[in-house]
Amino acid sequence: MAYNFPIIEDCLRCTFREQRVFCDLPREALVKLQSIKATSVYPKGAMLCLEGQSPRGIYVLCTGKAKISTTSSEGKSIILRIAEPGEVLGLTAALSNTPYEATVETLEQTQANFISHPDFLRFIQEYPEVSMKVAKQLTHNCQCAYAEIRSLGLSNSVPEKIAKLLLSWAEHPLKYTGPQKKSQEIAIRVTLTQEEIAQFVGTSRETVSRVLGDFRKKGWVQIKGATWSITNKRALENLVTT
Amino acid sequence: MTTTSDPPNELYSSLSPGVRQELGKFAQATTVAQGGKLVRHGVRPEQLIILNSGKVEITVPAEGKTLTLGTAGPGKVFALRAIVAGEASEVEVTALEKCSLTVLPAEEFLNVLRRNPEMYLAVVKVLSGDLKKADSFLRQKARNVPLASGSRSRRS
Numbered sequence: 001m002a003y004n005f006p007i008i009e010d011c012l013r014c015t016f017r018e019q020r021v022f023c024d025l026p027r028e029a030l031v032k033l034q035s036i037k038a039t040s041v042y043p044k045g046a047m048l049c050l051e052g053q054s055p056r057g058i059y060v061l062c063t064g065k066a067k068i069s070t071t072s073s074e075g076k077s078i079i080l081r082i083a084e085p086g087e088v089l090g091l092t093a094a095l096s097n098t099p100y101e102a103t104v105e106t107l108e109q110t111q112a113n114f115i116s117h118p119d120f121l122r123f124i125q126e127y128p129e130v131s132m133k134v135a136k137q138l139t140h141n142c143q144c145a146y147a148e149i150r151s152l153g154l155s156n157s158v159p160e161k162i163a164k165l166l167l168s169w170a171e172h173p174l175k176y177t178g179p180q181k182k183s184q185e186i187a188i189r190v191t192l193t194q195e196e197i198a199q200f201v202g203t204s205r206e207t208v209s210r211v212l213g214d215f216r217k218k219g220w221v222q223i224k225g226a227t228w229s230i231t232n233k234r235a236l237e238n239l240v241t242t
Numbered sequence: 243m244t245t246t247s248d249p250p251n252e253l254y255s256s257l258s259p260g261v262r263q264e265l266g267k268f269a270q271a272t273t274v275a276q277g278g279k280l281v282r283h284g285v286r287p288e289q290l291i292i293l294n295s296g297k298v299e300i301t302v303p304a305e306g307k308t309l310t311l312g313t314a315g316p317g318k319v320f321a322l323r324a325i326v327a328g329e330a331s332e333v334e335v336t337a338l339e340k341c342s343l344t345v346l347p348a349e350e351f352l353n354v355l356r357r358n359p360e361m362y363l364a365v366v367k368v369l370s371g372d373l374k375k376a377d378s379f380l381r382q383k384a385r386n387v388p389l390a391s392g393s394r395s396r397r398s
Contacts, residue, residue, distance in 0.1 A: 070381045078384045080377075092377070095370040101377060124366065128359035131366050138369035139327040145376035146332035149311070150304040152383055202384075 020086035064110030296341030
């Protein structure tokens with residue numbers, strides 16, 4: 001198999017549909033969605049949206065993750081957040097017909113459904129159920145943005161920020177299939193490089209490396225390639241002030 | 243009740259005359275003095291608020307600090323996200339001067355929304371604008387503060 005996940009081209013048969021805010025639609029709307037979307041599989045590093053580009057349409061992330069980033073005044077990339085499967089990307093640009101405000105780049109092999117800008121606008125106008133789902137997605141996105149704004153008011157140290165990031169990833173642990181593990185151990189798959197973690201928390205790669213090394217020495221995390229284990233969640237929680 | 247003389251607002255501009263009339267049955271006019279709160283952070287709003295005149299400040303409180311998202315003027319709608327999500331408000335809205343408002347009880351608004359799901363398109367437009375403002379604030383913060391080494395935060 002060329003890809004490490006099954007490609008789902010038929011939205012009506014997608015088994016994840018009910019878990020995804022935007023995709024859990026009545027049959028009639030799903031049939032329409034099926035007729036207007038184009039399914040593509042992208043390699044790691046593919047650019048779905050470019051900051052400043054006119055909105056060509058929206059992407060529904062089916063499988064995989066993508067980083068949403070902007071550029072600092074110094075020309076450095078800053079990761080604003082990580083998009084997870086089920087998320088609709090490029091929404092505000094498409095709804096307001098203004099340029100994409102951030103760049104979206106895949107972090108791993110990703111399947112996404114693209115809906116062109118005119119088709120998307122017609123789709124939400126014709127089907128109130130779709131605009132209801134979009135409203136739900138937007139309320140969620142607003143909530144996340146306000147939470148992020150609140151965190152700006154707190155002077156967290158880099159170790160706190162990295163601990164917070166690890167704890168957020170721990171909310172989506174890997175399904176463990178190997179030998180018996182310690183009950184408190186949480187396995188996570190990390191798709192970000194240390195450089196990208198640095199772009200996320202606003203520091204240098206060297207500092208991320210030093211902090212992770214410190215966490216490892218203390219026995220709070222184990223790192224084996226892209227699979228990390230959080231071995232002392234309580235210690236990380238104690239570090240986080242919010 | 244709202245009248246045709248009410249100034250346009252970001253929600254009503256996308257609604258049909260029939261829905262506007264239906265909402266108008268529950269609308270009440272009121273005023274808030276300078277410094278008064280239109281929306282309180284952490285409180286589930288009981289009313290949807292439409293700002294007809296005056297200027298307000300939108301802030302996000304965070305552990306004793308207050309971050310100002312910006313100001314808004316006539317035509318802006320408040321508390322929509324919290325009402326639609328059935329949650330407490332994330333933001334606080336304070337009158338910078340005497341403001342005149344139209345308020346709609348949250349329950350009545352939600353009832354009209356349930357009866358007229360086509361209203362969601364108008365809701366989406368308002369929420370999208372709110373998200374754009376919040377995201378723009380975050381990007382601005384991220385861009386302005388240089389990447390630091392050591393423990394200094396870029397975003398603080």
